[in-house]
Amino acid sequence: MTRNELLAPAAIVLTVVAVLLFGPYAVSVDGYPQWITRGTTVADLVTQHRVRAFPGDLHDVAGGLIMPREGGPQLVTVNGSAASSGTVIRFGAVVVSERGRDSVEPTVAVTVETTPTLQFRGHGPVESLEASGTPGITKVVRGAVSGIVLERVVVTPAVPVTVRREPAWPGRKRVALTFDDGPWPGQTERVVAELKDAGARATFFMVGYLATRNAGIARDVAAAGMEIGAHSQSHKLLKHASPAVIRSEISEGIASVRRATGRRPVFYRPAGGSVNAYVFLEAKRENVRVVIWTVDPRDWSRPGTRAIARRVLDNIRPGSVVLMHDGGGNRSQTIAALKLVLHGLKARGYEMVTLSQLYSPPPAKP
Numbered sequence: 001m002t003r004n005e006l007l008a009p010a011a012i013v014l015t016v017v018a019v020l021l022f023g024p025y026a027v028s029v030d031g032y033p034q035w036i037t038r039g040t041t042v043a044d045l046v047t048q049h050r051v052r053a054f055p056g057d058l059h060d061v062a063g064g065l066i067m068p069r070e071g072g073p074q075l076v077t078v079n080g081s082a083a084s085s086g087t088v089i090r091f092g093a094v095v096v097s098e099r100g101r102d103s104v105e106p107t108v109a110v111t112v113e114t115t116p117t118l119q120f121r122g123h124g125p126v127e128s129l130e131a132s133g134t135p136g137i138t139k140v141v142r143g144a145v146s147g148i149v150l151e152r153v154v155v156t157p158a159v160p161v162t163v164r165r166e167p168a169w170p171g172r173k174r175v176a177l178t179f180d181d182g183p184w185p186g187q188t189e190r191v192v193a194e195l196k197d198a199g200a201r202a203t204f205f206m207v208g209y210l211a212t213r214n215a216g217i218a219r220d221v222a223a224a225g226m227e228i229g230a231h232s233q234s235h236k237l238l239k240h241a242s243p244a245v246i247r248s249e250i251s252e253g254i255a256s257v258r259r260a261t262g263r264r265p266v267f268y269r270p271a272g273g274s275v276n277a278y279v280f281l282e283a284k285r286e287n288v289r290v291v292i293w294t295v296d297p298r299d300w301s302r303p304g305t306r307a308i309a310r311r312v313l314d315n316i317r318p319g320s321v322v323l324m325h326d327g328g329g330n331r332s333q334t335i336a337a338l339k340l341v342l343h344g345l346k347a348r349g350y351e352m353v354t355l356s357q358l359y360s361p362p363p364a365k366p
């Protein structure tokens with residue numbers, strides 16, 4: 001025998017011993033034999049997808065399914081005992097997996113500032129801030145994944161913004177006609193001409209960007225003895241707008257009208273009558289009084305000249321504030337109705353004045 005012939009059997013024996021000591025060996029995983037390498041753990045079996053069961057599902061805080069198989073990990077037993085992810089699988093082990101437990105998303109708690117609510121006192125179309133109120137603080141607990149709100153706890157209640165509504169100075173047959181959404185070339189001039197013919201004055205709530213664009217008309221309206229009011233910069237509805245948008249709509253609207261006419265408005269009418277607490281806080285800051293209306297003939301819906309006139313004349317009372325439109329679309333019906341309205345009001349003994357006249361002298365405090 002040569003030296004090599006002696007070494008060959010020894011190499012075979014060593015290899016067999018090495019395989020027995022360090023090589024892969026058989027275990028049972030979920031009823032199937034599998035070869036695993038020494039040192040394989042429960043976590044390895046799971047990540048190598050060698051167990052049959054899946055993780056549990058992830059649910060939202062309301063019990064709905066958010067993500068399947070993103071819940072708790074598979075429950076694994078080794079030789080009948082619960083195993084952890086780091087448990088090493090020994091030779092001949094019996095591994096059984098079970099579906100993991102469903103889990104619920106984590107929750108997060110945040111504190112949010114709540115918009116002050118609005119509270120009105122009194123009656124009348126002119127609305128002035130009486131008390132500023134304060135925002136409230138609310139703790140909100142919600143699902144970190146779904147955002148579903150689980151709980152709301154008021155930490156500090158909001159103090160409502162209080163707005164005082166005022167009627168016109170009583171006892172005189174005076175009304176204020178108001179025209180919104182101009183200046184509108186070809187229409188505003190005709191409204192002013194009708195008013196002048198009747199010896200009437202009125203108030204024009206101008207949209208800021210239109211006053212800038214039609215500054216010549218805006219100036220003529222003011223020069224004709226009409227009162228100029230502000231109607232926001234771009235006619236955005238403000239009820240759900242952010243405080244920053246509310247501030248710019250009101251302040252830019254006032255500035256635009258002032259630049260165009262040379263007069264600073266003292267009345268502000270929110271576009272669409274759409275308000276929230278911040279609108280009144282901002283109006284106070286800008287030193288304008290908020291004014292809505294008491295008579296709305298819905299002239300913008302073009303119900304017909306006679307319908308517009310009848311709706312005004314049937315509802316008019318001393319101190320009325322009448323809402324009409326010289327801009328925002330075709331207002332030929334409004335302009336035609338205005339002649340009937342002015343005639344009818346005169347026949348009933350009314351004087352048509354500006355809002356400042358109607359509210360001057362100021363009403364006594366209740």
Ligand SMILES: [Zn+2]
Nearest residue numbers: 180181271272
């Ligand atoms: Zn409007």
